[in-house]
Structures are given as C-alpha cells and as structure tokens.
Amino acid sequence: MRSTPFFILFLFVACSMDLYAQGDSNIYRNLNPEFRRQLNHDYIDKEQKAFADNKTSSQISTTREVEFYIHQSIQNKVDEIQFNIEKDTILDHRLKVQYLHGLANVLKYINNNRRSSTYAASYIPATISSYEKLIEADRSQNNIETTIAELPYEVGNAVMKANIFEQSIGYNDSRYTLIKKYVNIYPEKTLQTLSENPGIPFLDSLVKVAAYYNPRQLYDYAAANNRLGFAIRKVDDPLVKTVSKMATSGGSGQLYFPFLDNIISGKLSFKDIDEVKNDEVKYFQLLVKTHIDYVNRQLNGEPIQESTSIMEMMQKKAISSFVNVINGLHNSPDAVRFRILQPLSAQELYYVAVLSDGIIYTSSYTNGVYPLIMSRIGQRGDSLLMTVKFDKYRKFIKIAAGYNTLSNFLASFKYQDDAAKLMQAFVGGLEKSNGLEDGVDVADSYASIAESIKPLAEEMINNIQINYQRNVGQNNKRGMVIYNLLDKLFQSADSTNNINLSTELGIPPVYNVNFKTLTNAEDKVVMQVFFYGDEDGQNIFQGFLRQFNNANWKTSHTEKWVYIQSLKGKSVMIFANKPLPEETGEDEKAQRELEAYLAKNNLMPTVVIHRGHSYYANYTINQILPSARIVFMGSCGGYHLIHDILQNAPDAHIIASKQIGKTRINQPFFNLLMEKLRNGQNIDWIPFWKELNKTVTVEGLEDYIPPYKNLGAIFIKAYKTAMDTEQIL
Numbered sequence: 001m002r003s004t005p006f007f008i009l010f011l012f013v014a015c016s017m018d019l020y021a022q023g024d025s026n027i028y029r030n031l032n033p034e035f036r037r038q039l040n041h042d043y044i045d046k047e048q049k050a051f052a053d054n055k056t057s058s059q060i061s062t063t064r065e066v067e068f069y070i071h072q073s074i075q076n077k078v079d080e081i082q083f084n085i086e087k088d089t090i091l092d093h094r095l096k097v098q099y100l101h102g103l104a105n106v107l108k109y110i111n112n113n114r115r116s117s118t119y120a121a122s123y124i125p126a127t128i129s130s131y132e133k134l135i136e137a138d139r140s141q142n143n144i145e146t147t148i149a150e151l152p153y154e155v156g157n158a159v160m161k162a163n164i165f166e167q168s169i170g171y172n173d174s175r176y177t178l179i180k181k182y183v184n185i186y187p188e189k190t191l192q193t194l195s196e197n198p199g200i201p202f203l204d205s206l207v208k209v210a211a212y213y214n215p216r217q218l219y220d221y222a223a224a225n226n227r228l229g230f231a232i233r234k235v236d237d238p239l240v241k242t243v244s245k246m247a248t249s250g251g252s253g254q255l256y257f258p259f260l261d262n263i264i265s266g267k268l269s270f271k272d273i274d275e276v277k278n279d280e281v282k283y284f285q286l287l288v289k290t291h292i293d294y295v296n297r298q299l300n301g302e303p304i305q306e307s308t309s310i311m312e313m314m315q316k317k318a319i320s321s322f323v324n325v326i327n328g329l330h331n332s333p334d335a336v337r338f339r340i341l342q343p344l345s346a347q348e349l350y351y352v353a354v355l356s357d358g359i360i361y362t363s364s365y366t367n368g369v370y371p372l373i374m375s376r377i378g379q380r381g382d383s384l385l386m387t388v389k390f391d392k393y394r395k396f397i398k399i400a401a402g403y404n405t406l407s408n409f410l411a412s413f414k415y416q417d418d419a420a421k422l423m424q425a426f427v428g429g430l431e432k433s434n435g436l437e438d439g440v441d442v443a444d445s446y447a448s449i450a451e452s453i454k455p456l457a458e459e460m461i462n463n464i465q466i467n468y469q470r471n472v473g474q475n476n477k478r479g480m481v482i483y484n485l486l487d488k489l490f491q492s493a494d495s496t497n498n499i500n501l502s503t504e505l506g507i508p509p510v511y512n513v514n515f516k517t518l519t520n521a522e523d524k525v526v527m528q529v530f531f532y533g534d535e536d537g538q539n540i541f542q543g544f545l546r547q548f549n550n551a552n553w554k555t556s557h558t559e560k561w562v563y564i565q566s567l568k569g570k571s572v573m574i575f576a577n578k579p580l581p582e583e584t585g586e587d588e589k590a591q592r593e594l595e596a597y598l599a600k601n602n603l604m605p606t607v608v609i610h611r612g613h614s615y616y617a618n619y620t621i622n623q624i625l626p627s628a629r630i631v632f633m634g635s636c637g638g639y640h641l642i643h644d645i646l647q648n649a650p651d652a653h654i655i656a657s658k659q660i661g662k663t664r665i666n667q668p669f670f671n672l673l674m675e676k677l678r679n680g681q682n683i684d685w686i687p688f689w690k691e692l693n694k695t696v697t698v699e700g701l702e703d704y705i706p707p708y709k710n711l712g713a714i715f716i717k718a719y720k721t722a723m724d725t726e727q728i729l
Helices: 006-021 025-029 035-053 064-087 093-113 121-139 145-149 153-160 171-185 187-196 203-213 215-222 227-233 238-247 250-265 270-274 280-299 307-328 346-354 362-376 381-387 393-402 406-411 416-427 437-452 454-473 477-491 501-505 535-546 586-600 614-621 638-648 663-678 685-695 711-724
Strands: 524-530 553-557 561-566 571-577 607-610 630-633 653-657
Touching: 035 064, 035 093, 064 093, 064 121, 093 121, 093 153, 121 145, 121 153, 145 153, 145 171, 153 171, 171 187, 171 203, 187 203, 187 215, 187 227, 203 215, 203 227, 203 238, 215 227, 215 238, 215 250, 227 238, 238 250, 250 270, 250 280, 250 307, 280 307, 280 346, 307 346, 307 362, 346 362, 346 381, 346 393, 362 381, 381 416, 393 406, 393 416, 393 437, 406 416, 406 437, 416 437, 416 454, 437 454, 437 477, 437 711, 454 477, 477 501, 477 711, 501 711, 524 586, 524 614, 535 663, 561 586, 571 586, 571 663, 607 614, 607 663, 614 638, 630 663, 638 653, 638 711, 663 685
Parallel strands: 524 571, 524 607, 607 630, 630 653
Antiparallel strands: 553 561, 561 571
C-alpha cells in the first residue's frame, strides 16, 4: 500500500480544521429536511452511524489526531454538506436528491473499503471535501475533470463512486484521467482495464506501455477475438506487432515467443524458426544458442524482452525431448538409450542437465549426459562454464555433488585455484539472489560433498561463516539469516557439535530422529502403510507380510486391514490396508475405514509408508497427517513430491527415490527400520544409510535420497520461520 503523500494529507486535514471551527455543528444536526428528501437523509445518517459503530477505521495504522479528523469529517463535515444541499435556494428538488444520493454512495464506499489495503483511512477527509468540490463544480456547470485531475487516484475513484456525475461536464475526461492514474499505479492491470474500457481514446498508448511491461500478458490479449484484441493488432509498434503476429499464428505462437527479443532486433526471423520448429533437436539447439546470446547481452547491461520465456521453453524441451526419453530407456543398451543425445554440444547437454534437476535418473546423468558433456568440452570443466557464461553454475554444482561427479569436474580445471574460487563463489553472495533457489542448491549439495569430499565440505562451512560475518558488518538481515541457517544445518551433521536445531532454528533435527518423538503418550510407535489394489500392489503386500513372519511380530487380520504388533522390545503398531480390488474402489474404502479406526482410537501415525506406483502417490500424500515424522515413498520418482509431503507433515523426514522404486531395496530398509524401532533406538540417518548399504544387494540405492540430503526443503522452512519472526538467529 502506497502511503498518502504528507502534503496532501496535511492540506485536507488543515482545511478540515478551519471548516470545523466555523459555525455550530448543532445547526447541521438539527436539520429538518423537506419530507420528500427525508429518506435520502436517512440513508446518509445510516452510513454515518455504521462508520461510528465500527471503531477500526482501516488496516492502515493512523495517529490519534488523524483518527479524530477522520471521524470529524464523517460526522460534522457530512452534516454540513447535507445542510448546505438542503438549504440551497438555487438547487431544485431533483438536484438535491441527486447530490444527497451521491453522498450516501460515497459514504457506503468508504464503509465498504475502510479495511482495504488499497484505500487508506487518511484519504477519508480528502474524499468528503472533494465530493463537496464536485458538487460545486457541477452546480456551476464547470468541468469536473479539473477537480479529479488534482486528486490521488484513491480519492478520485472514491468520489466518482457517487455515481451521479454521468451527465456532468467533463465526466468522460474524469473517467479517462482516473484510468491513467490507476494503470500508473498498477501497470500489471493495464490490459484488464483496457478490456473493460475498450473505447478510450488513448488505448494505443496504454497498449504500448503494457506491451513493454509484460509481453507475455499482451500475447494472451492479442490472441482474443474481441474488441480489445482487434485494437491491439492494429497498434503500430514493433513489439506489439511482433507479439500480435505470434498470437495469431495458430499453434506455433508459443514456439516463436521465446525468441521475441531477437525477432524484434532482426537477429532472427519467423522463417528461421519455421525451419527448425518441427525438429526437436534443432529447435532445442536454437533455444540454447539464443539463450546464451541473451545471457551475454544481459551481462553487458542490455535488457532482454521476455528472457524468462526462453528458459521455460528450454526446460520443457530438455525434459520432454531428451530426459524422458533416456529415462524411459533405462533398461536399454547405452548405444540405444543415449542416441538422442549424440547431436548435442557440451553447452546443450549442460542445459539438459541443469534444467532437469530432480527428474533425470542417476544413470541417465552419470552414464550419459555427464560423460558426453566432458568429452565434448575436452575434459575441461572450466571451459564449459566459460562457454555458458557461468549461467546456472550453482545448479550444475549441486547436481554434480548429488551424482558424485563433482570431484571429477573440479579436478578437470586447468588451474586448481580457479576450482577453489568457483566453490567460494558457489556459497557467496546468496543474499543478492532473487528468491531462494541458489540457497537451496547450496543446502542440497552439502551432504553429498561432506560424504565424498570432506575437505571441500569443511571449506564450504568456513566460507559460509565468512559470508555471515560480512553480512553482519553490512547489517543485511536477509544475508545474516541465510548464512546462519546454512552454518547451523551443515554443522549439525557433526554430532560432536551438539547443535540443537529445534532450539536454535525452530525446526526439528535434520540428521536424526529421536525415538521419543516417534512414540505416543502410551510409549507406542504407530505406523501406517498404504497399499493399492493393482496386481503389483497385491504381490508386494504378500511380500510385506512375510517380513513379519517371525517370533518378534504378531499379525492380525480384519476384513479391510492388517494389524502387526511387536512381541519383543518396544511396542510398535503397524496398520496396513489390504490391497483390495482397485477396479471397484475397494482399496480406497479400506484406507478410509482404517483412517477412521485410527482417528477413533487416537492412534496418530508417526511413520508412514507408501507402497504403490507413482500415480498413487498423491492419494497417499493427501492422507498423511501432521503427526508423521518419517515418510517413506516407495514409488518411482517420489523425490519430486517432497515439498507436497511437507505441506501436510512439515516435520517429516522423507525418504524417496529419484528413479525406480525397487522392492529389493524397500524391504531391507523396512527390516532395518523395524528392528531399530523395536529396540527403541534413535534413527541416525548417516550411519543408518551406511548400514543399509551393506544389506542391499542390487544397484539403485544411490537413487534413494535420505532425509539428511533434503536440506533444501528444510532450509526453505527455516528461512521462512526466521524471516516471519524477524529474528536474526
């Protein structure tokens, strides 16, 4: 909300003081209007009373003095206007009714908007005084636009809500003046405003302003077959004409749009794009070439029209045209699987990697994309980053760390000092980044680096602490929060540091789950397992039951679910719905009945297991309760759902796969988890994962992401907590 300019507020308050000092307000209150207008006065009195009865004037804070003048304006000034209208010997009955009706409408607008973030209470005295000025202008048959032009938009808009000046001199000009004021304040609403007022005389000028403010929005309006759409397409401006041509080019418009800036500048033509748009590889290559050109020009301070559109299209094509293909061929020989990548350069492969984070399979990256990148850049990582102007380098480092190629990448630099400087830059200047993506990439990379390159992890912490002190010296709150969070998150990996994240950051521990947090008031661990009724689900369910066919566990069956309880050690209660036929929705009914049973008996699951294909995952997520502390997503690609899970269970430690969920990995995980719970042990994820690695006999565990590597999600939550509470931790 923009604050009222002080001189405007002072002017109207000062005027109000003079007005209230004159005359006796009782004269105005004791008015006896002509009976034909009594109802109009009653409407005004009703709005005055409504204002007085509601003590809070606005969402915007005001001083006691301003509040005094606001209420004086609503009561005394309004009474005075009523009196003057009623006693005016020149006005006829029709005009008196009209002005009284307008006054009631203005008061109603004030009452309806007094808590709005777009109408400050401090505007109220000016609104009442301005309405009086409009009456005088209209009464004297002067141009009302002269008055409207002098007012802030909020005041001018409020007085025009009187809805009685349509026949006044200057009414249309007043409306146009308010439109100009409005779009100047809210440029993002220019085209919406034009669609509601397509006949305004300066439409072309506002279309041009809207075009350069948001070309993508213009695209949508230019494509419409309505009055505004036709008007846009007639505007003589290079940007507007280019966007209009794209918008009316049938199904190809979205393919042209990422190249908007180069088309306007003449570097590309529609014909150039037509020649490649139907070839997935050539089109992607043109996108990358154009994007690198845009990046280079932006580094030189040159603005680019719609630079975000090309990145969005590159990501879409990188995933659909390449990553989905090589992921889908994960069982095929490499020569077949990676054939689609062969025409791509190192730079193009680089963008395939950084734009598919969280989607590309481990084997797709380590066996295909990364080796091809390095072979095509002469095994020189420093050369690669230079050719892409260091664009998205943090994302690439994060991915390389996660897939254990960072050591190889950094070792490929000609000068190792350059590699060290790169990693310093990796954690530096995060407070200057837009959003939190760069900070999340740094957070997500640490666990992998700490496991594989311990000296580099130690150097990361040192650099983070240096950046923290730099931000302290600059009194940069955002920077202090970011670097303090990263420091605490990373150092908590070392148990000797005794860092309590719950106390220091207001978030649960990242690297371990205390057994006590998994138990209820009766010292019992409650687990819920979700099964689905397809053929695979039914087979997996039988294997799941066999895990508990030993002296440590007892299994009981009901019609819709099974109940498994520990017989030795700590009390662990496992509830799993039966995978009844999905065709009739019986599996869903079983889940609902089990959910109702758990709720009725106050059994809140702290461990949740999803066993089913990825297309069932959202059904499980929607049923996860905030009580969940460990969530295992045993489906393919469950890693992409981490943020969705945290929406329902913000304190959950999440285990998920980036690739294929495998029973021969899931079962050893459950066995190990169940034994630790039955023995009342804390779950320390780093040693837990090392122990699990010894028992897994198939490839693929590297695709399962343990909770301590999901630091990015924890970082986001901790950052929002710190900023919301305005604490520098």
